[in-house]
Amino acid sequence: TRTRPAPPNATLRDVAHQLLQPSKGILAADESPGTFGKRLAEGVPNTLAVRREWRHTLLTTPGLEEFISGVILHEETFIHGEADVKAAVGRGMVVGIKLDKGTVPMPPKKAGEVITKGLEGLAQRCERFRNRGGALFAKWRAVFRVGPHTPSRGAIRRNADDLAAFAAAAQGCGLLPLLEPEVLAEGDHDLHRAAAAASRVLRGVFRALRQRADVDPGAVLLKVAFVTPGQQATEQAEPAQVANATLRVLLRNVPRVVPGIVFLSGGQSEEAATANLLAISRLAREREQAGKAPLPWALSFSFGRALQGSALEAWQRGELKAAQAAVKKRARENAQAQQGRQVK
Numbered sequence: 025t026r027t028r029p030a031p032p033n034a035t036l037r038d039v040a041h042q043l044l045q046p047s048k049g050i051l052a053a054d055e056s057p058g059t060f061g062k063r064l065a066e067g068v069p070n071t072l073a074v075r076r077e078w079r080h081t082l083l084t085t086p087g088l089e090e091f092i093s094g095v096i097l098h099e100e101t102f103i104h105g106e107a108d109v110k111a112a113v114g115r116g117m118v119v120g121i122k123l124d125k126g127t128v129p130m131p132p133k134k135a136g137e138v139i140t141k142g143l144e145g146l147a148q149r150c151e152r153f154r155n156r157g158g159a160l161f162a163k164w165r166a167v168f169r170v171g172p173h174t175p176s177r178g179a180i181r182r183n184a185d186d187l188a189a190f191a192a193a194a195q196g197c198g199l200l201p202l203l204e205p206e207v208l209a210e211g212d213h214d215l216h217r218a219a220a221a222a223s224r225v226l227r228g229v230f231r232a233l234r235q236r237a238d239v240d241p242g243a244v245l246l247k248v249a250f251v252t253p254g255q256q257a258t259e260q261a262e263p264a265q266v267a268n269a270t271l272r273v274l275l276r277n278v279p280r281v282v283p284g285i286v287f288l289s290g291g292q293s294e295e296a297a298t299a300n301l302l303a304i305s306r307l308a309r310e311r312e313q314a315g316k317a318p319l320p321w322a323l324s325f326s327f328g329r330a331l332q333g334s335a336l337e338a339w340q341r342g343e344l345k346a347a348q349a350a351v352k353k354r355a356r357e358n359a360q361a362q363q364g365r366q367v368k
């Protein structure tokens with residue numbers, strides 16, 4: 025079932041529904057040059073040419089559109105990879121642009137909290153990529169760290185206000201905002217503390233959205249991490265526990281009017297991210313089978329590393345076909361997991 029590209033006048037809710045088609049998810053390929061460098065093996069030069077070649081390989085993967093509804097790209101891909109962007113749109117994938125400009129420390133610096141740059145000149149950048157680049161959605165990532173005193177009230181408020189300002193600017197120029205308040209998995213906190221932090225962050229974000237008359241909360245997508253214990257925690261959690269904690273946090277804090285929630289992979293292995301997605305999709309089905317109301321929003325994936333990891337490794341060995349096969353395999357397995365099915 026091939027889908028046609030959204031017409032240019034598609035409403036934002038239509039764009040959301042196109043991205044949220046069942047059995048498909050979003051590929052996050054919008055790493056900043058600095059972040060991309062961290063994904064490369066030692067000795068591989070992190071040049072524009074290398075990033076362009078890699079993204080060309082990724083975006084020209086045959087049949088990727090069977091499992092991928094949309095791709096988030098960095099502005100350098102819109103500028104230096106125009107043909108690849110156009111080809112992706114022509115194959116029925118919605119393209120989105122990362123519009124934040126990364127994070128900077130938030131004063132006082134001691135707690136390691138950050139705020140996101142990029143609000144300045146945002147309206148013009150929205151227009152530019154909407155009208156000349158063909159983007160139909162835009163991402164803004166805010167980052168929260170779980171620590172003894174964090175996320176602080178101040179960091180939540182500031183980042184939530186900025187997410188809301190971004191949402192207003194994006195909707196104002198015809199881009200569906202993908203709001204990503206990421207709670208990092210770094211740390212030794214347990215599942216309970218992770219859930220508490222995620223809840224506070226989401227409450228702050230939706231409070232900030234409600235305070236703006238110029239934001240339609242029915243025309244945003246939310247991108248979050250699975251709720252897991254910190255990576256350094258002594259006790260890790262099974263996918264079923266992650267699914268329970270995540271769904272509980274979302275049901276308590278995400279308004280019904282939001283059309284969809286997509287998960288980031290946040291440094292989890294490819295297998296772990298797929299297993300968590302599968303567990304949460306199954307939990308959603310089990311709830312329905314038990315007579316509970318269906319979830320108010322669609323759930324899907326928007327992985328970066330968990331879609332690209334092994335593909336990028338193959339690519340760096342010069343195995344282009346194997347790289348494309350690897351990303352397609354990850355996309356297929358996640359598309360199946362999104363439906364509560366496991367690939368044998």
Ligand code: 13P
Binds near residue numbers: 052204288290328329
């Ligand atoms: P990961 O899935 O690698 O966390 O990346 C998703 C993303 O878009 C982070 O901003």
